[in-house]
Amino acid sequence: MKNQEAIYDAKVLGKGKVAILGLQHLFAMFGATVLVPILTGLPVTATLFFAGIATLFCHAVTKNKIPVFLGSSFAFLGGYFTVKGLGADAGLSDIVSLNYASIGVACAGLLYLILSLICKLYGSKNVMKFFPPVVTGPIIVSIGLILAPTALNNCQTNWPIALVAIVTVIVANIWGKGMIKIIPILLGVVVSYSVAAVTGGCDFSAVKEAAWVGLPIAWERTGLSVFTSGSLDTGFLITSIITIVPIAFATMMEHVGDISAIGGTVGKNFIEDPGLHRTLIGDGVGTAVAALFGAPANTTYGENTGVLALTKVYDPFVIKLAACYAIVLSFCPKFAAIITAMPSATIGGVSIILYGMISAIGIRNMVENQTNFQDTRNIIVAALIIGLALGIEFSGYLGCGISPEAGNYAHGAISFMIGSMKISLSGLAVASIVGIVLNAILPGRDETFAEDPNKELASSLGKY
Secondary structure, three states: OOOOOOEOOHHHHOHHHHHHHHHHHHHHHHHHHHHHHHHHOOOHHHHHHHHHHHHHHHHHHOOOOOOOOEEEOOOOHHHHHHHHHHHHHOOOOHHHHHHHHHHHHHHHHHHHHHHHHHHHHHOHHHHHOOOOHHHHHHHHHHHHHHHHHHHHHHHOOOHHHHHHHHHHHHHHHHHOOOHHHHOHHHHHHHHHHHHHHHOOOOOOHHHHHOOOOOOOOOHHHOHHHHHOOOOOOHHHHHHHHHHHOOHHHHHHHHHHHHHHHHHHHHOOOOHHHHHHHHHHHHHHHHHHHHHHOOOOOEEEOHHHHHHHHHHOEOOHHHHHHHHHHHHHHOOOHHHHHHHHOOOHHHHHHHHHHHHHHHHHHHHHHHHHOOOOOOOHHHHHHHHHHHHHHHHHHHHHHOOOOOOHHHOOOOOOEEEEEEOOEEEEEEHHHHHHHHHHHHHHHOOOOOOOOOOOHHHHHHHOOOOO
């Protein structure tokens, strides 16, 4: 592959090869993108539809210069689950709770626009120094650790099926070649799901009843429905926003790393041209709009960057074609029903690795950026972030008469009243706010942000 010449205009390959390359990018992002709605309970069809729409919008706002695909973000899983847990405590259904969470994600997307404007006015380097790896790394570590109990609970429904998924992912990732190595999570899902189906571990009754063609969006499953339901809970809405918005500080850093990684792969500085402010707009608007209509937050996808490195075809048109495939696929409810019928053990098997990887990526981010933990102030910042995130989150076990061993899960939070409204701050929200503020005010901050994509490539936070 080293001797293969890079291709920046896919038209020279012919229409047939271009169509196949588009499918390859679709398959590369597919496993991770559909796994998020499976884990959270969000609609699969809306997820695919807005992944495609967000990708096309991002290409338009970045002047069609960057070969980037926007798919479901795993970073917000902790936020979704926390809001669902708090909603259950308030007597709300999972669907209603997810709708409130979607408003929080939409607000997180708007935060991208604010950072985009600041980057445009003051420069990326001056802005990013307030969000160094000593802050974003521990936040990412905490996200993975908070999610881990959910994966174990799913595995407990059928450990043999879960182990099939785990082994498949490991084998594909370690010994796989070419495309096999790029899509280990997708292969883990397919193999485990197939074994479960053959052994009678799946219920396909909903698949038989589902239509072949239908609209990807259902109003009652959108964030906007919160305002038209006639039963708006303002306090819970504010709680959802405060719980989820701080996660954006970590995902924006993830965005910077991914754009830099794509630039390093393609050999262009996309932070400079078309500019970080444009890529943030593409990602932020894509996330906000998707959330308002019931889809997960979107983020730039490392899997597709891997495909770029594999094929050396850098034409953005190929990825736009993959986005169109995703949109077409979103109009098939029967396909969504097949995805929804996936057994919990399969989900648990792949997610136990996935959630661990999220934490590992946070650690890698700090290591590769040479965060100095001989400096006491850095230890204090990281310790408070992890301690508050986990301590508050799992304090829900205390005084509730439940235990992790029983498979139950109660989300802890810091709650207070503002007038008649009850506001609850999740552990992740508190930890993010404390970490960012503490890092800003403590003396000795020396992290810098490199705008050279080749320097930033090592800190890319790829999604698995």
